[in-house]
Amino acid sequence: MSxxxxxxxxxxxxxxxxxxxxxxxxxxGALLQGAILVLVVAxxxxxxxxxxxxxxxxxxxxxxGFLSQPASYDISFKLVPYAPTDTHGRVLLVGxxxxxxxxxxxxxxxxxxxxxxxxxxxxGNWLVARMVMVYVEIIRNVxxxxxxxxxxxxxxxxxxxxxxxxxxxxLFLNNRxxxxxxxxxxxxxxxxxAAFLVGLAGSVWLTRRAAxxxxxxxxxxxxxxxxxxxxxxxPAAVFVLAGLPLGFELPxxxxxxxxxxxxxPQAFFALLLALTLYxxxxxxxxxxxxxxxxxxxxxxxxxxxxxxxxxTMRLVILPQALRVIIPPLTNQYLNLFKNSSLGVAIGFPELxxxxxxxxLNQTGxxxxxxxxxxxxxxxxxxxxxxxxxxSNRAVALxxx
Amino acid sequence: MSETQRGAYPPGQHPDLPPPPxxxxxxxxxxxxxxxxxxxxxxxxxxxxxxxxxVPGIIDWTLLKAGWTGDSFKACLVDGELQGACxxxxxxxxxxxxFGFFPEGEAWRVVLxxxxxxxxxxxxxxxxxxxxxxxxxxxxxxxLIAGWLLLGGxxxxxxxxxxxxxxxxxxxxxxxxxxxxxxxGILLALGRQSNLPIVSALSTCFIEFIRGVPLITLLFFSxxxxxxxxxEGVSFDQLVRALIVVAxxxxxxxxxVIxxxxxxxxRGQVEAAQALGLGYWQTMGNVVLPQALRISIPGIVNSFxxxxxxxxxxxxxxxxxxxxxxxxxxxNEIWIPLxxxxxxxxxLIYWICCxxxxxxxxxxxxxxAAGPQQGTKA
Numbered sequence: 028m029s030x031x032x033x034x035x036x037x038x039x040x041x042x043x044x045x046x047x048x049x050x051x052x053x054x055x056g057a058l059l060q061g062a063i064l065v066l067v068v069a070x071x072x073x074x075x076x077x078x079x080x081x082x083x084x085x086x087x088x089x090x091x092g093f094l095s096q097p098a099s100y101d102i103s104f105k106l107v108p109y110a111p112t113d114t115h116g117r118v119l120l121v122g123x124x125x126x127x128x129x130x131x132x133x134x135x136x137x138x139x140x141x142x143x144x145x146x147x148x149x150x151g152n153w154l155v156a157r158m159v160m161v162y163v164e165i166i167r168n169v170x171x172x173x174x175x176x177x178x179x180x181x182x183x184x185x186x187x188x189x190x191x192x193x194x195x196x197x198l199f200l201n202n203r204x205x206x207x208x209x210x211x212x213x214x215x216x217x218x219x220x221a222a223f224l225v226g227l228a229g230s231v232w233l234t235r236r237a238a239x240x241x242x243x244x245x246x247x248x249x250x251x252x253x254x255x256x257x258x259x260x261x262p263a264a265v266f267v268l269a270g271l272p273l274g275f276e277l278p279x280x281x282x283x284x285x286x287x288x289x290x291x292p293q294a295f296f297a298l299l300l301a302l303t304l305y306x307x308x309x310x311x312x313x314x315x316x317x318x319x320x321x322x323x324x325x326x327x328x329x330x331x332x333x334x335x336x337x338x339t340m341r342l343v344i345l346p347q348a349l350r351v352i353i354p355p356l357t358n359q360y361l362n363l364f365k366n367s368s369l370g371v372a373i374g375f376p377e378l379x380x381x382x383x384x385x386x387l388n389q390t391g392x393x394x395x396x397x398x399x400x401x402x403x404x405x406x407x408x409x410x411x412x413x414x415x416x417x418s419n420r421a422v423a424l425x426x427x
Numbered sequence: 428m429s430e431t432q433r434g435a436y437p438p439g440q441h442p443d444l445p446p447p448p449x450x451x452x453x454x455x456x457x458x459x460x461x462x463x464x465x466x467x468x469x470x471x472x473x474x475x476x477x478x479x480x481x482v483p484g485i486i487d488w489t490l491l492k493a494g495w496t497g498d499s500f501k502a503c504l505v506d507g508e509l510q511g512a513c514x515x516x517x518x519x520x521x522x523x524x525x526f527g528f529f530p531e532g533e534a535w536r537v538v539l540x541x542x543x544x545x546x547x548x549x550x551x552x553x554x555x556x557x558x559x560x561x562x563x564x565x566x567x568x569x570x571l572i573a574g575w576l577l578l579g580g581x582x583x584x585x586x587x588x589x590x591x592x593x594x595x596x597x598x599x600x601x602x603x604x605x606x607x608x609x610x611x612g613i614l615l616a617l618g619r620q621s622n623l624p625i626v627s628a629l630s631t632c633f634i635e636f637i638r639g640v641p642l643i644t645l646l647f648f649s650x651x652x653x654x655x656x657x658x659e660g661v662s663f664d665q666l667v668r669a670l671i672v673v674a675x676x677x678x679x680x681x682x683x684v685i686x687x688x689x690x691x692x693x694r695g696q697v698e699a700a701q702a703l704g705l706g707y708w709q710t711m712g713n714v715v716l717p718q719a720l721r722i723s724i725p726g727i728v729n730s731f732x733x734x735x736x737x738x739x740x741x742x743x744x745x746x747x748x749x750x751x752x753x754x755x756x757x758x759n760e761i762w763i764p765l766x767x768x769x770x771x772x773x774x775l776i777y778w779i780c781c782x783x784x785x786x787x788x789x790x791x792x793x794x795x796a797a798g799p800q801q802g803t804k805a
Contacts, residue, residue, distance in 0.1 A: 056622070056623050059623065059626075060623050060624070060625040060626060063625060063626060063629070064625055067629065074656045077655070077656055077657055077658050078655050078656055080658070080659075081654075081655045081658075081659065082655065084659070147470075150467070150470065151459075151460065151463060151467060152460065152461060152467045152470045152471055152474075153460035153461060154460075154461060154470070154471050154474045154475065155470045155471070155474045158474055158477075158478070164782065165778065167781075167785075168732070168736075168777065168778045168781035168782045168785065169736070169774045169777050169778050169781070170736040170737070170739040170750070170777055171736070172739045172740060172742065172743075172750060173739060173750055173770060173773060173774050173777065174774075176750075176754075176766075176770055177767070177770045177771075177774070180766040180767055180770065181767070365640070365641040365642075366641070368641040368643045368644065369641075369643060369740075369743075371643065371743065372742075372743050379641070379643060379644065379647075383644065383647060387647075387651070393651040393652050393655070394652060394655070397644060397647060397648055397651070397652060400644055401640045401644050401648075404639060404640045404641060404644065405636065405639035405640055408638070408639035408640075409635065409639060
């Protein structure tokens with residue numbers, strides 16, 4: 028073999044090797060991933076470098092030192108004590124608590140309303156079913172932000188402070204908000220709370236024991252009165268024994284303001300109302316789909332066994348429907364939680380409006396504040412999804 | 428039976444008597460549907476009471492006592508008070524609601540772009556459209572044509588995106604988001620299912636991150652942080668930033684919907700395609716995706732509807748879409764008390780668009796369900 032042929036053979040051999048690598052799926056995959064990784068890392072480096080340069084140029088600080096600096100602005104609605112001299116870290120806590128409060132209340136209310144609407148939609152009554160359908164179709168096709176503004180406008184149209192709607196001096200409703208009597212707890216209140224928790228634990232144990240006995244022997248004594256006694260009677264007795272440690276600071280109505288009591292701003296109500304009505308429409312559709320997913324044969328079999336329609340719903344339909352309802356229901360809860368961030372549009376001081384809004388503008392540290400705020404929502408969403416996946420696996424139909 | 432009746436007909440050939448009055452017609456229907464039990468009757472009465480309490484008042488306020496024209500809310504005052512709705516803000520300022528700040532003389536371009544949307548989308552939405560083939564090419568060219576009409580240049584007066592507002596801006600953001608989110612969502616869903624670990628990990632992280640945070644934080648991110656991530660001097664148009672964020676947001680949700688559809692396809696389909704020698708993209712494009720997309724259609728259209736509603740959030744970062752421009756117009760002191768009218772009008776426009784989309788989705792589902800099954804009937 029001459030050298031020309033050898034080198035020609037060598038070049039062809041190299042080309043062959045390259046072609047074989049390209050044709051091999053695994054090699055291609057590895058090359059592609061390598062390229063993607065390089066691209067992502069390069070993009071990241073580009074962004075971080077530019078951010079560092081730009082922040083330096085604008086004289087914006089970096090890091091989380093701002094969390095211990097005073098915030099110097101007041102927050103209109105707070106669950107924990109807060110003053111303008113408190114730090115941005117405290118603002119973060121206040122914002123998180125406000126968000127959680129609105130979300131928790133919204134979730135409870137929308138579930139109640141949604142389940143009621145879903146069941147009514149399936150009732151045999153033509154009028155009520157159509158009314159629920161009209162409600163759902165209207166609410167689902169209009170943006171939530173618009174509904175929030177709408178209800179805020181309506182609530183702002185309530186009478187002025189001097190013409191407040193009042194309920195016997197305990198409650199004042201006007202265009203600035205709702206003023207309630209503030210409960211003041213005396214020294215013995217911790218015992219009442221402890222008694223309530225003990226009663227709760229006792230009732231849970233009693234109910235479980237009764238259910239176990241029913242499974243074993245077929246009948247068990249009623250637990251209704253013992254449970255009521257434990258949860259209501261026992262704490263009430265302790266309350267009386269501790270000398271009635273409960274007072275109320277009534278709101279005092281003036282001409283231009285109402286002093287004292289707890290003031291709940293209109294923004295809170297508007298946000299809560301809009302979130303509840305909006306999410307309840309979606310929950311109603313989920314509940315309807317869940318109940319309709321249970322096959323008709325179940326209902327017929329229950330009827331053949333002589334079960335009343337109430338017992339059928341409670342013992343046969345709902346447990347099976349819940350399996351279908353719960354995953355999208357959890358999704359709706361997460362949506363409500365994320366939608367509570369729209370409170371920023373009407374000035375409700377939840378997390379985005381306070382920490383990722385005013386604090387961001389004051390300190391200029393957009394990256395840190397936004398990432399902390401996004402991180403909060405992300406952590407809660409991932410936790411809830413994870414918990415739901417676990418519960419899904421637990422209740423999934425265990426096939427043979 | 429009376430003597431005469433018995434005598435008039437041979438036995439067994441008497442004509443049927445009419446049914447008892449309570450068993451046919453609307454009386455029977457009412458008895459079955461509205462008053463079948465005490466509980467049902469109670470529900471009907473409460474429902475009717477609720478309707479009588481609210482509906483006449485609403486019709487009265489919105490239509491009967493309303494003022495329709497004028498150049499300020501004062502034009503609707505009767506005896507110094509607003510008796511009903513004052514639709515003057517809508518009849519006077521409807522141009523701002525639809526076109527935003529688009530130059531007056533050039534508004535015909537916006538109208539033309541909106542009208543051309545119909546033939547551009549018709550071949551994609553319906554099967555039995557005449558001249559479907561040529562219209563497909565028109566659909567492909569439509570973004571360029573609409574861009575030329577809206578932005579100007581080449582013989583038309585140029586406009587800047589901050590002049591776009593109102594319903595025009597809502598349509599631009601919504602349609603761009605829809606058009607971008609579907610292919611991007613498909614890619615993300617395929618990436619999440621992929622066997623390549625890095626691709627799968629990156630797709631999953633992206634999807635879970637976007638789905639875990641509210642859209643408003645991402646919009647703030649785009650407004651405040653994007654300028655920091657690029658060198659001095661590179662400035663992004665405010666609208667482009669919002670478009671990117673909305674498109675990425677919608678893609679993540681779309682990816683989850685399509686992933687649900689992909690998971691419903693039996694593995695046998697992929698194995699059969701591989702047995703036939705089809706590569707990855709051929710399998711996906713010809714076997715898996717057509718089936719997966721058909722199954723996910725309700726979810727996909729629901730995502731579109733949610734996206735269209737979410738475009739209203741750009742009002743918070745200073746873009747004047749339909750909702751934003753309504754609020755801007757309300758700041759003028761001559762229109763301040765009319766916020767309910769503005770929100771009802773804006774809500775009506777959103778409702779018409781979203782309701783039409785959901786009706787289309789129901790129609791499409793029925794239409795596609797009827798199709799393949801016909802082939803399986805022997």
